[in-house]
Amino acid sequence: MNGKPSTFTAYYLIKKNRVQKKRKLYKLALGVSFDLTVSIYLGLFLLFGAFILFDTIKQYQHYFLEIESFISSNIVLLPLLFVIRPLYLSFTKPGILFTSAELKLSMLPFSRQKLWIYCLLEKWLKIVMGTFSLGIIIGLVTPFTFNLIWPLIILTVLMQLLMSIPQWYLYQQPIIKKLLIIFVVMVLTGVTRIGSLAFEPPYLWIAILLVVLLLSNILIFKSCHTHVDWQKVIQTNDLAVWNIWFVNQMSKMQIKPEKRQGWLQQIVKRKKEKLPFDYQDKTIIYKRLWRRSFAEEKEQVIQTIGGILVLLIVLCFQAKWLFGLGICLAIFIFSKMVASFFTAGFSEKLLHSLPWDMEVRIKAFKYWVNWVAIFLGVVLTILLLSSGVNWLWIPMLILLYITVTTFYINRQLRLRQSLLIKENGYQSFWEESLSLLFFGLVLVSIVYPIVSVAFIFLLLYQVRFKK
Amino acid sequence: MKGLDVNSVSVIIKEEPILDNVSFSLNQGSISALIGHNGAGKSTVMKTIMGWQEKAAGTIEIKGVEQERDFIAFKQNLSYIPEEPFLLSELTAMQHFQLYGQSYQMKEEVLLSRVEYYINKFEIADKLDEYPESLSKGMRQKVQTICALLPDVPLLLIDEPFMGLDVYASDFLQQVLIDKANNGTSILLTSHQLERVQELADSYIMLQQGKVVGNGDMEDFQELTRRFDQ
Incomplete structure (x- = not known):
């Protein structure tokens, strides 16, 4: 063979195959979820949906014009957003998708620097094409005028292009240096912005910012390939490339994200946490492990708690029986969420392989659950106070809700435990009937608060059961 | 009473039989090697004993405690050294040892003296307060190995015991395993390092395509079967 192999050809080959593989994955995932009939219905639904959306947008034209005039008068603030976002992202994402495939290519006779530049150019190309396409679609579909859209497109493109290299550079920096740089950048940006208020035209400061960013890009470009933790970069980027939400949902396979080096995590891992535990207090280790387990599932935790809050707040101001239904559903959803997180906490191989002291694990688990329950309880109390329920009944109602929640959570945990x-399966017709009865009481509790006295019965039952 | 009794265990994954009527037993204080080509089912046997893999049929007992009947007591009877360390990134090496000590209900003074002994022998005394991420793969393997060696259990399962360990650590581990066996622990290990296995084990169980195709004394072991009969 003659001549040097072309880096671009190798890069292009990888990209082409990546696109083909992704297409295949999407095809497979689509095959699982849609057949011909569903596709036809969905197509028609989307078509009608688009017409309805277009019509609705036209009806609210005046709102769009108001938004347009607001954005136009504040457009000089927009670059701040484009500066803050990549700075924030630099704690967890390098921004330039240099993956393990490119790293492996760089171990063959291909230049790593060139490969990195191709990744950067690809990102820029995507920014330009994506922003222009989106801008034009918005311009054609919505009442926004192109007088606003063109400057927005150009500003968005320029800022994103100029922040790509700084984000990559910052990602590689140690936490303290990173925080320091970000602090200095924010102060300088603020000072420039305030200073620019004195100048006319106001766009001058955008021009200054762009020039400063351009110079920074030139300055840091050379250091982009030194002191790079390539392993960390490819771990994050591989996940970004291959963790496809739609495919994950359809295949029921989850690609577990590598632990992120989030800024909070980096600061919080204090020296104190490295010390051995108090061996006599068995719950300490498990409290730490459950906290980690919740943190790993934080999106679901937030979604469920958010859902419960929305449910309670929305139904609180409706008819009384609807509020009761909302509380009923909230207790049910919360208990199911708790039970499902309990099982998930055993999925870690090491924890599964150890002998289980269930009492200790449950005790540590409930420590965290109780904090969430207290928060929801406080919100519920406020809602009860503002919903017009006689305040004299509120303590009794709260006691009813606490006992029902505790009872149902304990039951769910026993069921999960027996499966583990x-x-x-732990079954009890009596307890099942009791659950149904008390959910019924919760349902009518806002209309007939007197039923809340039944909490005493459930409380006594639980005390007896514990004994 | 047998140290481990695997009786007619079958495992089916996606309608494909992975283990087919596998039966074998380990005498108390014996070291047995689970031998087979890649994909023979060795890891599945380990996973099934650990309870990670559901069985389609069969029973597994450790010292008379059946897996299905009392899973917690069953787990109390075994510890496991995996081929790849699966340490938790939130705990330091010492905190891992404490977790194992508490889980196996070891007294604190016993735990501390054993930790002291093993960390010196495995030469990781300076790494006690380190998180797994800051340890090399070999160090992580040492931490994982120590974790499993800490409790006195009737059964020790080991997947590739010498993988990732340096020669001194491997020699020390080999000696520890022999001592443990002399004290009554049954050991089931898988390894591709046949020479070392032949030195260590006193019996073997050979798997091929998910079936036991031979077992006996290690000195009678002749050669590994191929994946497909030739």
């Missing part, structure tokens, strides 16, 4: 330890 391979026992036959």
Whole structure:
């Protein structure tokens, strides 16, 4: 063979195959979720949906014009957003998608620097094409005028192009240096902005910012390939490339994100946390492990708690029986969420392989659950106070909700526990009936608060059960 | 009473039989090697004993405690050294040892003296307060190995015991395993390092395509079967 192999050809080959593989994955995922009939219905639905949306947008034309005039008068503030976002992202994402494939290519006779530049150019190309396409679609579909859209497109493109290299550079820096740089940048940006208020035209400061960013890009460009933790970069980027939400949902396979080096995590890992535990207090280790387990599932935790809050707030101001229904659903959803997180906490191989002291694990688990329950309880109390329920009944109602929640969570945990330890499912017709009865009482509790006295019965039952 | 009794265990994954009527037992204080080509089912046997893999049929007992009947007591009877360390990134090496000590209900003074012994022998005394991310793969393997060696259990399962360990650590581990076996622990290990296995184990169980195709004394072991009969 003659001549040097072309880096671009190798890069292009990887990209082409990546696109083909992704297309295949999407095809497979689509095959699982849609057949011909569903596709036809969905197509028609989308078509009608688009017409309805277009019509609705036209009806609200005046709102769009108001938004347009607001954005136009504040457009000089927009670059701040484009500066802050990549700075924030630099804690977890390098921004330039240099993956393990490119790293492996760089171990063959291909230049790593060239490969990195191709990744950067690809990102820029995507920014330009994506922003222009989106801008033009918005311009054609919505009442926004192109007098606003063109400057927005150009500003968005320029700022994103100029922040790509700084984000990559910052990602590589140690946490303290990174925080320091960000602090200095923010102060300088603020000072420039305030200073620019004195100048006419106001766009001058945008021009200054762009020039400063351009110079920074030139300055840091050379250091972009030194002191790079390539392993960390490719771990993050591989996940960004291959963790495709739609495919994950359809295949029911989750690509577990690598632990992120979030800024909070980096600061919080204090020296104190490295010290051995108090061996006599068995719950300490498990409290730490459950906290980690919740943190890993934080999106679901936030979604569920958010859902419960929305449910309670929306139904609180409706008819009384609807508020009761909302509380009923909230207790049910919360208990199911708690039970499902309990099982998930055993999925870690090391924790699964150890003998389980269930009492200790449950105690540590409930420590966190109780904090969430207290928060929801406080919100519920406020809602009860503002919903017009006689305040004299509120303590009794709260006691009813606490006992029902505790009872149902304990029952759910016992069920999950029996599955984990391979026992036959814990079943009790009596407890099932009791759950139904008390959910019924919660349902009518806002209309007939007197039913809340029944909490005493459930409380006594639980005390007896514990004994 | 047998140290481990695997009786007619079958495992089916996606309608494909992975283990087919596998039966074998380990005497108390014996070291047995689970031998087979890649994909023979060795890891599945380990996973099934650990309870990670559901069985389609069969029973598994450790010292008379059946897996299905009392899973927690069953787990209390075994510890496991995996081929790849699976340490938790939130705990330091010492905190891992404490977690194992508490889980196996070890007294604190016993735990501390054993930790002291093993960390010196494995030469990781200076790494006790380190998180797994800041340890090399070999160090992580040492931490994981120590974790499993800490409790006195009737059964020790080991997947590729010498993988990632340096020669001194491997020699020390080999000696520890022999001592443990002399004290009554049954050991089931898988390894591709046949020479070392032949030195260590006193019996073997050979798997091929998910079936036991041979077992006996290690000295009678002749050669590994191929993936497909030739």
